[in-house]
Amino acid sequence: xxxxxxxxxxxEDLSEDMKVLDDLTTSEYKWGFITDIxxxxxxKGLSEDVIRLISAKKHEPEWMTEWRLKSFRYWKKMEEPHxxxxxxxxxxxxxxxxxxxxxxxxxxxxxxxxxxELLKTFEKLGIPLTEQKILAGVAxxxxxxxVSVTTTFKETLKEKGIxxxxxxxxxxxxxxxxxxxLGSVVPYTDNYFAALNSAVFSDGxxxxxxxxxxxxxxxxTYFRINASETGQFERTLIVAEEGAYVSYLxxxxxxxxxxxxxxxxxxxxxxxxxxxxxxxTVQNWYPGNKEGKGGIYNFVTKRGACRGRNSxxxxxxxxxGSAITWKYPSCILQGDNSIGEFYSVxxxxxxxxxxxxxxxxxxxxxxxxxxxxxxxSAGRSNNSYRGLVKIGKNADGARNFTQCDSMLMSDxxxxxxxxxxxxxxxxxxxxxxxxxxxxGADQIFYLNQxxxxxxxxxxxxxxxxxxxxxxxxxxxxxxxAQKLLAISLxxxxx
Amino acid sequence: xxTIKNLHATIEGKEILKGxxxxxxxxxxxxxxxxxxxxxxxxxxxxAGNEAYEVTxxxxxxxxxxxxxxxxEDRAREGVFLAFQYPVEIPGVxxxxxxxxxxxxxxxxxxxxxxxxxxxxxxxxxxxxxxxxEEALISRSVNVGFSGGEKKRNEILQMLMLNPKLALLDxxxxxxxxxxLKIVSNGVNLFxxxxxxxxxxTHYQRLLNYxxxxxxxxxxxxxxxxxxxxxxxxxxxxxxxxxxxPELVESETVYRS
Ligand SMILES: Nc1ncnc2c1ncn2[C@@H]1O[C@H](COP(=O)(O)OP(=O)(O)OP(=O)(O)O)[C@@H](O)[C@H]1O
Ligand SMILES: [Mg+2]
Numbered sequence: 001x002x003x004x005x006x007x008x009x010x011x012e013d014l015s016e017d018m019k020v021l022d023d024l025t026t027s028e029y030k031w032g033f034i035t036d037i038x039x040x041x042x043x044k045g046l047s048e049d050v051i052r053l054i055s056a057k058k059h060e061p062e063w064m065t066e067w068r069l070k071s072f073r074y075w076k077k078m079e080e081p082h083x084x085x086x087x088x089x090x091x092x093x094x095x096x097x098x099x100x101x102x103x104x105x106x107x108x109x110x111x112x113x114x115x116x117e118l119l120k121t122f123e124k125l126g127i128p129l130t131e132q133k134i135l136a137g138v139a140x141x142x143x144x145x146x147v148s149v150t151t152t153f154k155e156t157l158k159e160k161g162i163x164x165x166x167x168x169x170x171x172x173x174x175x176x177x178x179x180x181x182l183g184s185v186v187p188y189t190d191n192y193f194a195a196l197n198s199a200v201f202s203d204g205x206x207x208x209x210x211x212x213x214x215x216x217x218x219x220x221t222y223f224r225i226n227a228s229e230t231g232q233f234e235r236t237l238i239v240a241e242e243g244a245y246v247s248y249l250x251x252x253x254x255x256x257x258x259x260x261x262x263x264x265x266x267x268x269x270x271x272x273x274x275x276x277x278x279x280x281t282v283q284n285w286y287p288g289n290k291e292g293k294g295g296i297y298n299f300v301t302k303r304g305a306c307r308g309r310n311s312x313x314x315x316x317x318x319x320x321g322s323a324i325t326w327k328y329p330s331c332i333l334q335g336d337n338s339i340g341e342f343y344s345v346x347x348x349x350x351x352x353x354x355x356x357x358x359x360x361x362x363x364x365x366x367x368x369x370x371x372x373x374x375x376x377s378a379g380r381s382n383n384s385y386r387g388l389v390k391i392g393k394n395a396d397g398a399r400n401f402t403q404c405d406s407m408l409m410s411d412x413x414x415x416x417x418x419x420x421x422x423x424x425x426x427x428x429x430x431x432x433x434x435x436x437x438x439x440g441a442d443q444i445f446y447l448n449q450x451x452x453x454x455x456x457x458x459x460x461x462x463x464x465x466x467x468x469x470x471x472x473x474x475x476x477x478x479x480x481a482q483k484l485l486a487i488s489l490x491x492x493x494x
Numbered sequence: 495x496x497t498i499k500n501l502h503a504t505i506e507g508k509e510i511l512k513g514x515x516x517x518x519x520x521x522x523x524x525x526x527x528x529x530x531x532x533x534x535x536x537x538x539x540x541x542a543g544n545e546a547y548e549v550t551x552x553x554x555x556x557x558x559x560x561x562x563x564x565x566x567e568d569r570a571r572e573g574v575f576l577a578f579q580y581p582v583e584i585p586g587v588x589x590x591x592x593x594x595x596x597x598x599x600x601x602x603x604x605x606x607x608x609x610x611x612x613x614x615x616x617x618x619x620x621x622x623x624x625x626x627x628e629e630a631l632i633s634r635s636v637n638v639g640f641s642g643g644e645k646k647r648n649e650i651l652q653m654l655m656l657n658p659k660l661a662l663l664d665x666x667x668x669x670x671x672x673x674x675l676k677i678v679s680n681g682v683n684l685f686x687x688x689x690x691x692x693x694x695x696t697h698y699q700r701l702l703n704y705x706x707x708x709x710x711x712x713x714x715x716x717x718x719x720x721x722x723x724x725x726x727x728x729x730x731x732x733x734x735x736x737x738x739x740p741e742l743v744e745s746e747t748v749y750r751s
Contacts, residue, residue, distance in 0.1 A: 441546065446582040448566035449542050449575075450596035450652065451603070460595065464586025464635065 042099040048072060051199055054099045058168050061175060071188035071198030078192045084355035085384040085416060086324050088297065096262060098200045098233070157215070162246075163208040164219050167235050170206035177208055181239050185268035185305045185332070193264040194301045197233045201266065204234035209244035209275075218474055220249040236267040240275035242308065247278040249477055261286075263322075265300045273308030273335065278316070280473050281329075282481055285321035287488075292351025292380075295323025302329035303359075306338035306367075314341035315358065316472040318481040320488040323352060328386065330359035333367035333395075340369040343469040345481070347488045348381030348413070357387035357418075362398040362428070371402040374466050378409035378489055384416040391428040398428040406436045407465050409458075409489065437465075459486045495520045495691050496541070496660055501552035503540055510536045510547070512716035518660070523692045525702055525727060528713035529735055534695045535579050537713070538662040542576040543569045556660065571603035573659030577649035577666050579695075584636040589648065590618065592636045593655050600656060621654040625681050642669035650681045661685065663694045667701040679704030699731040712738060 042053060051072050055065040080091070157164050163174060170178050188198035205221040221236070240246055250267075263285060271277050279302075288295025298321075304313035315329035331340030342358035360369035369389065377383040389400045406415035417434050439461055447457035463470070463482055470478045496518040503511040510533045518524055526534050540547050541554060543566030554561040561569055584592065598608040609617070618632060625647050637645050646666050653661050663682070667675055682705050686692060694705060702710070702724060710726040711718045712735070720726065720738050 440582070443582050443584060445544050445546075445566060446578065447584070447592075447596075449570050449578075450592070450656065451567055451570040451599040452595060453567050453599075456595070456599070460587055460592070461584060464584055467586035 042097055044097045045094045046072075046096070046098060046200070050098055054200060054202070057099065058171070060168075060171055063175075063179065064171055067183070067188070068199050068201075071195050072200075074188055075192065075195035075199055078195055080192050084326050084386070085382065085418075086326060086353040086355050088324055088353075091262060091297070093196075099202055156217075160213050160216065161210040162213060162215055163206065165206055167201070167204045167206045167237060170208075170237070174206070174208070177239065178206070178237070181237055181268065181270055182235075183268075185270060185303050186266050186301050191301060193299045194266050197235060197264050197266040197301070201233045201235035204236040204265070205238075206236070207238040207246060207248060209240045209246045211241040212243045213241075214244070215246040218247050218249055220251070222251045232261070232263045232265070234265045236265070238267075238269040238277060238279070240269075240271050240277050240311075242272045243274045244272075245276045247280070247474060249280045249282070249474065251282050251284070261296050263296050263298050263300070265302075267300070267302040267329075269304040269313060271304065271306050271308060271311035271313050271338075274310045275308060276312040276314075277304065278314045278472075279304070279329070280477060281315075281317040281319070282473075282477060282484065283317065283319045283321050283325070284484055286323075287321050287350070287352050288323040290350050290379075292323070295352070296321065298322035298325045298327065300325075300327040302327060303332065304330070304340070305332045306335050306340060306364075308338070309335040309364075310337045311335050312339040312341070314343070314472065316341075316343040316469060317345070317356075318466075318469070318473070318484065319344070319346040319354060319356060320484050322354075325352075325354040325356050327356050328358055330361065331369065332361045332363065333369065333398075334363045335367075336364040337366045337368075338364055339367070341472075342369075342371045342373070342387075343472045344373045345376070345466045345469045345485070346374070346383055346385075347376045347485060348378065348383045349488055350379040350381060352379075352381045354382070355384045355386055357385045359388040359390070360400060361388075361390045361392070362395040362400070363392045364395060366397040367395055368398070369400045371400070371404075372468050373402075373404045374469055375404070375406045375415055376409065376462060376465070376485075376489070377406065377413035377415050380410075380412045382414045382416070384418060386418040386420075388420040388422070389430055390421075391423045391425050391430065393424040395425050396427050398425065400428075400430045402430075402432045404432075404434045405465065406434075407462070408436065408438045455486075455490065458489065462489060495557060496693075497555040498541075499553050499555075501537075501540070501554065502550045503536060503547050504550055505536070505547050509550075510716055511540070514552070514713075514716075514718060516711070516718065518691050518693060520659075520691055521688045522709065523686065523694070523705060523707045525707040525710045525724075526693065526695045526713050527697065527710060527727065527730055532713045533716045534713050535664055538576055538664045538693070538695060541569075541660075541662060542566060542574055567599070568603070570656075570658075571600050573690075575653050575656060575658035575661045577646075577653055577661065577663045579664040579668075581637050581640075581645040581649055583638045583640075585638050587636050589632050589634060589636050590614075593618065593652060596652070597655060617655065621651055624654065624677075624684060625651050626677050627651060643671060643674050646670055647674065647678060650678050654681060654685060657685075659690050661690070661692045663692065665695055665697070667694075667696055667698060675701065676704060699727045702727045714739060 042050060048069060051068050052065060055068055186194050188195045207219055209215050238248060269277050269279060285296035285298055306313050313331050317329065319325055329342060333340050340360050344356065346354045346356050348354050357373060358371055360371065371387055373385045375383040375385055385404045387402065389402060391398045402419065404417050408415055415436055419432055421430055423430060439458060443461055444454060444457045447460060448454060452460065462485060470481060473481055498514055498516040501511050501514040514537060528534055536547060540549060549562055556574060594614050601608050622632060627647055631644060637648060640648060646669055649666060666678060670678055682692060707724050710722055710724055712720040714735065719740055
């Protein structure tokens, strides 16, 4: 309490509530510890040699090395995009290391053989790697810095013909599938960060659900950046064949570091006829400190292709972390009657910046899409929704519904909405709704008057605001997301 | 139970309450009447701890405790309840979640066991039956899309659920139809007990037919200018406020002498 009284520079309109909240701003990022583990890191800098080295370390086949090199050559000719509503100093791509791996070669078959330091790290993070947690029924792949360290439950899944492994393993073990689908949704020519990722991607997850199979458990990948001055470039590829179903969850954290770290992932997903893929993300990369120092630059390309008839792809994301987030999980609705959904909660506090949204590209007939975006801005942060709904000329009867709600928690933050709509078919129906609200002193007082402390009141209001999105998350992750939200917003009103 | 002494309060620099004295004992029902803008809601909000108002002078003692030193949630937990004149909407939060959280916060404060979901549900059923509230309203978001009357009923439902010591009902009767007025009044009468107290703010004597006050006070321009028994309400209904307005009463006196 004493501390805030001194810090308050403009106490004139800060009520007692707001002061309590302000006090809580001191709460720190709780996943910020650094694991002291022996790593093998490639020297800083990016060149064809570095790419060959990464490829060699991963014992990749020639075609893969070639694809990386092609991507790199393309990238060199490109310019970093600056259209997003975010600001950051220039990134020196030669001052980053592009590969870091725990030195003890992780053995993928048994948890006992994983470096105990690593296991401890994941225990601290609350990630289910222990046998007991495994019984809870979530298969987990863990990517630590650049490599996948363990994939649980592989055997159970194998019986159903499901492949769930790191992308590196898939390149070795299932080259025909990787060749067929890698880059088929996000080609390396797509954008600057996708090209860079294609050149240097280190690891990530690979999921393949064969025809007619419903994956019996949630598949989950946990990403952790540990090493400093290392970029993380995961590559995830998910394929659901005809009539298949899978629900996939991705979580991420990083230690507290003063310098900014680059994270440029690519996620590609493909749904064939009657297939359904649910992709949920709880993104909690280190957001930087209260003064805006440090934090992850999260520049990610995520795209799903509903290739088949009646296929469905849903993106659900809860974005609380990163200094800068720049991502637009998108759906290409190619198959007739296919469905794309995007449910998003993006929270920014302190000096965080987020420019996020989606693209729904309607190509097939009677394709439908739903976009629900909830942006919460606090502190001095900036939160933008950017979305494109495009209806192609053959997309008869296509429909879209978009709802963008913004909630402001302070007078110094910003919320922006950039909806783009392109309709080339007369029969299409596109609806857009947008609201902006402020957490009101009257709402807080109402809840106070019923016995809730101010922080609990704010959490309740914010959770209510995000409810439509949380409803889309698997139960245990919804609980996780609510907790995360509470932590991210501690002390944010004022 | 509640003692208010020489209370002065301002909002945005404007003085609204200009010296209020009021004493409410356990088992009593008080009514406050007075023209629009006279400060009735202000008074109720200040007792409940709304920080939009600034108390410049005076004190409020509730059950021996100095209320002005307590934050609003602790006042609520100690047993002060305000049924709002304009209940607030909380989108996405169900009435049930909201009430369960509220009850359990209060229980926690008193070191009592929290209600189990089952106990909560049966309590909720029992109380909403008293008020004739549809079950659907309970799972809906707090006050969102509620009609004016439903909002008021919802306030009284909350009062019955939280079972406070002091209930401040700010124009709970406005917006209620004739039948609803009876139902809600019945709810308040069931709540009334020896060890609690009720303060109703109202413009209409009709409510006081159902909820019989022990005392009626007239608040005018930030001061209580007259207090009496329930017959005072009848008189006000009949004659309006002019006959007791101090400046008018005074000028009359001057004229006569
Ligand atoms: N936020 C505010 N800003 C400025 N003035 C205010 C504010 N809130 C209340 N007031 C003023 O304070 C005075 C008292 O208001 P209050 O709401 O207490 O009246 P009331 O007696 O409850 O009236 P009513 O019978 O219409 O409900 C009014 O003149 C009102 O305009
Ligand atoms: Mg009023």
